[in-house]
Amino acid sequence: QGTRDHPPAQAALRDRxxxxxxxxxxxxxxxxxxxxxxxxxxxxxxxxxxxTKLIYELQDxxxxxxxxxxxLTVPFARYLAMNKVTxxxxxxxxxxxxRDNPATTRGRYREFYQCDFDIAxxxxxxxxxxxCLKIVHEILSDLQLGDFVIxxxxxRILNGxxxxxxxxxxxxxxxxxxxxxxxxxxxEEVRSEMVGEKGLSPEAADRIGEYVQLHGGLDLIExxxxxxxxxxxxxxxxxxxxxxxxxxxxxxxxxxxxxxFDLSLARGLDYYTGVIFEAVLLxxxxxxxxEPVSVGSVAGGGRYDGLVGMFDPKGxxxxxxxxxxxxxxxxxxxxxxLEASGEKLRTTETQVLVAxxxxxxxxxxxxxxxxxxxxxxxxxxxxxxxxxxxxxxxYCEDTGIPLAAIVGEQELANGxxxxxxxxxxxxxxx
Amino acid sequence: QGTRDHPPAQAALRDRxxxxxxxxxxxxxxxxxxxxxxxxxxxxxxxxxxxTKLIYELQDxxxxxxxxxxxLTVPFARYLAMNKVTxxxxxxxxxxxxRDNPATTRGRYREFYQCDFDIAxxxxxxxxxxxCLKIVHEILSDLQLGDFVIxxxxxRILNGxxxxxxxxxxxxxxxxxxxxxxxxxxxEEVRSEMVGEKGLSPEAADRIGEYVQLHGGLDLIExxxxxxxxxxxxxxxxxxxxxxxxxxxxxxxxxxxxxxFDLSLARGLDYYTGVIFEAVLLxxxxxxxxEPVSVGSVAGGGRYDGLVGMFDPKGxxxxxxxxxxxxxxxxxxxxxxLEASGEKLRTTETQVLVAxxxxxxxxxxxxxxxxxxxxxxxxxxxxxxxxxxxxxxxYCEDTGIPLAAIVGEQELANGxxxxxxxxxxxxxxx
Numbered sequence: 001q002g003t004r005d006h007p008p009a010q011a012a013l014r015d016r017x018x019x020x021x022x023x024x025x026x027x028x029x030x031x032x033x034x035x036x037x038x039x040x041x042x043x044x045x046x047x048x049x050x051x052t053k054l055i056y057e058l059q060d061x062x063x064x065x066x067x068x069x070x071x072l073t074v075p076f077a078r079y080l081a082m083n084k085v086t087x088x089x090x091x092x093x094x095x096x097x098x099r100d101n102p103a104t105t106r107g108r109y110r111e112f113y114q115c116d117f118d119i120a121x122x123x124x125x126x127x128x129x130x131x132c133l134k135i136v137h138e139i140l141s142d143l144q145l146g147d148f149v150i151x152x153x154x155x156r157i158l159n160g161x162x163x164x165x166x167x168x169x170x171x172x173x174x175x176x177x178x179x180x181x182x183x184x185x186x187x188e189e190v191r192s193e194m195v196g197e198k199g200l201s202p203e204a205a206d207r208i209g210e211y212v213q214l215h216g217g218l219d220l221i222e223x224x225x226x227x228x229x230x231x232x233x234x235x236x237x238x239x240x241x242x243x244x245x246x247x248x249x250x251x252x253x254x255x256x257x258x259x260x261f262d263l264s265l266a267r268g269l270d271y272y273t274g275v276i277f278e279a280v281l282l283x284x285x286x287x288x289x290x291e292p293v294s295v296g297s298v299a300g301g302g303r304y305d306g307l308v309g310m311f312d313p314k315g316x317x318x319x320x321x322x323x324x325x326x327x328x329x330x331x332x333x334x335x336x337x338l339e340a341s342g343e344k345l346r347t348t349e350t351q352v353l354v355a356x357x358x359x360x361x362x363x364x365x366x367x368x369x370x371x372x373x374x375x376x377x378x379x380x381x382x383x384x385x386x387x388x389x390x391x392x393x394x395y396c397e398d399t400g401i402p403l404a405a406i407v408g409e410q411e412l413a414n415g416x417x418x419x420x421x422x423x424x425x426x427x428x429x430x
Numbered sequence: 431q432g433t434r435d436h437p438p439a440q441a442a443l444r445d446r447x448x449x450x451x452x453x454x455x456x457x458x459x460x461x462x463x464x465x466x467x468x469x470x471x472x473x474x475x476x477x478x479x480x481x482t483k484l485i486y487e488l489q490d491x492x493x494x495x496x497x498x499x500x501x502l503t504v505p506f507a508r509y510l511a512m513n514k515v516t517x518x519x520x521x522x523x524x525x526x527x528x529r530d531n532p533a534t535t536r537g538r539y540r541e542f543y544q545c546d547f548d549i550a551x552x553x554x555x556x557x558x559x560x561x562c563l564k565i566v567h568e569i570l571s572d573l574q575l576g577d578f579v580i581x582x583x584x585x586r587i588l589n590g591x592x593x594x595x596x597x598x599x600x601x602x603x604x605x606x607x608x609x610x611x612x613x614x615x616x617x618e619e620v621r622s623e624m625v626g627e628k629g630l631s632p633e634a635a636d637r638i639g640e641y642v643q644l645h646g647g648l649d650l651i652e653x654x655x656x657x658x659x660x661x662x663x664x665x666x667x668x669x670x671x672x673x674x675x676x677x678x679x680x681x682x683x684x685x686x687x688x689x690x691f692d693l694s695l696a697r698g699l700d701y702y703t704g705v706i707f708e709a710v711l712l713x714x715x716x717x718x719x720x721e722p723v724s725v726g727s728v729a730g731g732g733r734y735d736g737l738v739g740m741f742d743p744k745g746x747x748x749x750x751x752x753x754x755x756x757x758x759x760x761x762x763x764x765x766x767x768l769e770a771s772g773e774k775l776r777t778t779e780t781q782v783l784v785a786x787x788x789x790x791x792x793x794x795x796x797x798x799x800x801x802x803x804x805x806x807x808x809x810x811x812x813x814x815x816x817x818x819x820x821x822x823x824x825y826c827e828d829t830g831i832p833l834a835a836i837v838g839e840q841e842l843a844n845g846x847x848x849x850x851x852x853x854x855x856x857x858x859x860x
Binding site for chain 2: 380
């Protein structure tokens with residue numbers, strides 16, 4: 001349940017999509033690493049908040065207690081700490097596992113690919129963070145998925161907001177995970193969850209509401225830097241200062257048109273400590289709809305400066321920032337688009353079919369195809385002793401093989417091969 | 431235990447190796463498929479004989495009982511049956527899991543990659559089988575692993591041998607798995623296991639010994655086809671007839687020089703029904719050693735005509751033949767070779783580092799690198815506001831970046847960039 005086989009047409013589309021993402025990661029100088037699908041259970045515990053219950057555990061068959069990785073970020077942090085690596089730019093494309101309720105039509109599975117790019121190391125502020133946003137912008141533009149917006153916020157700003165609204169520090173995390181629901185439910189419902197389930201005072205909730213419904217650009221940052229309450233809060237001030245710097249760098253990258261500083265963005269995971277971001281696709285422009293509607297998140301990430309330290313015996317921290325591309329949702333979109341277009345994706349790369357027009361020529365086919373393979377040419381033949389020529393040409397048409405190399409008695413006698421263009425039916429002897 | 435992280439240098443080497451294997455599979459017209467790492471437990475049970483105990487099971491957390499795949503062959507058969515596919519040439523490169531005793535120095539892990547190529551469908555005999563052997567020959571030649579031999583046998587010939595030696599049919603499988611140990615222990619020990627543990631008569635064991643110590647080529651096949659006892663056995667006769675045909679095709683492929691018809695080859699798995707084969711590397715020729723010594727199996731496979739039927743409700747069979755490349759052992763060899771050579775593999779593909787020679791030029795770097803990325807050029811910069819030029823050039827040398835694009839105050843004023851070849855120190859203005 002919640003997993004799937006990829007038949008050749010899907011596998012080919014996925015390969016194409018993954019290589020577009022990987023080539024962007026390589027363009028930014030990232031190296032590949034690989035970690036096991038299996039992690040020690042204790043490595044994963046206490047990293048995912050409420051979602052810890054979604055971790056797949058292996059049966060105790062003797063030896064270590066194991067679980068399947070839930071994402072690629074925690075294994076990366078474990079890798080850095082274990083190998084005492086303090087400086088690294090890496091990408092990792094691999095499957096992760098979550099015992100969630102699958103919603104396969106919306107591209108939500110229990111086994112799915114993640115494509116992560118992360119920068120670890122102590123650097124000058126916001127330079128790596130800006131690069132992560134540039135990467136999201138490049139990938140979503142390259143894939144031509146339509147209009148999108150990248151929402152940006154900072155955990156320090158959110159925590160500052162909570163503080164100045166009178167939320168006690170012990171309730172920052174629950175308040176944060178409630179704010180995170182603002183993209184799925186209206187403010188009224190979020191407010192009542194805050195007051196009801198999370199035990200915030202109605203006044204605090206109302207004050208939070210005034211902040212988290214704000215979104216904008218540099219102008220909003222400037223306004224909040226002047227906000228009488230927020231500007232007094234150390235965390236918020238730091239976050240806003242860095243946000244301003246981030247916007248400066250994003251302006252130099254020329255991508256602020258797609259960036260929205262959005263105070264409602266909270267992100268579910270516990271480990272974020274600074275900038276957070278999430279990219280959402282906007283529905284195709286439509287005359288009947290006034291404002292574009294979000295059709296869901298396709299990338300997300302942020303800064304997590306404390307995670308590596310959790311795996312280091314001495315708690316040594318390695319600041320990190322990273323992005324994860326939501327490849328499954330993008331794959332669903334591309335698949336639907338391909339289906340709608342009626343275009344057929346080739347599932348093989350075969351360049352030439354080795355064919356014979358008469359019987360008793362299997363030996364000739366085997367000799368010729370062997371020569372082609374040895375020359376690095378992608379070649380196939382039918383696995384029949386005496387296939388009909390029509391069947392052989394039909395196979396080319398069905399599978400998109402552009403050329404047929406035909407060797408008959410005449411060609412054998414003359415030491416030539418007849419090369420036929422399957423589409424135009426033109427033939428040359430070579 | 432028995433798993434490992436791949437740091438960038440290893441990941442880069444592995445990528446190179448896997449793409450060599452995949453490009454061979456594509457050259458032979460195979461399409462990619464992907465199946466989940468998780469399979470239903472019942473799918474895997476009863477397929478691996480004694481090795482079933484090595485399957486990793488997931489904890490029962492509610493829902494289906496799951497296990498991690500043990501190989502890629504059983505999932506492929508399950509895929510064919512589930513989707514009623516009767517004709518397919520596919521490859522699959524993915525990780526599999528075995529709770530075995532790890533021997534990491536010899537490249538034996540609990541999580542490891544398999545690279546499989548299989549041909550499913552009802553075809554004329556031995557044509558797909560010959561192609562599998564051609565593939566093994568191409569890959570081992572391409573990778574320049576040194577001398578190798580591909581041992582070939584047929585389960586029908588082995589069963590025929592057991593029958594004419596007086597082994598009851600119920601003991602064919604245990605006899606087979608004992609013969610399989612002949613590559614690791616001398617005949618005397620194999621014989622005593624047959625008589626002791628497996629309960630064969632000493633006379634039967636001696637008669638088997640005469641056959642399974644034979645190996646050769648077409649001449650041996652011809653001799654066994656004339657063997658008074660074996661030629662009377664229907665299975666053996668079929669197997670030997672097909673073996674002769676196989677050698678005919680391999681002669682046309684020009685690869686019989688590396689093929690040995692070897693009656694001691696048995697292969698461990700239950701599901702083989704016809705041709706079986708295994709490639710072993712031979713130790714480098716050495717004046718002190720008379721005959722080359724085997725250093726272990728690097729590829730194996732065979733025909734399994736009954737496996738798909740086990741997953742079909744009506745038991746409909748789909749004949750299959752396939753090969754699995756032992757990528758981990760090959761990886762160990764290449765890694766050791768690389769280490770010995772002292773050659774350093776680049777882990778990134780960055781073409782140019784964007785650098786500045788003076789302070790206060792971060793904006794210029796950000797603008798230039800953004801242009802380069804947008805033009806598809808692989809570019810990096812240091813994440814410092816004011817890095818020293820020497821540090822920037824040092825980074826190029828450390829990571830193998832061939833070019834530095836330097837933009838200083840002078841260049842900014844003139845609207846040019848100074849492009850420096852890191853190795854030769856030559857500079858041009860562009």
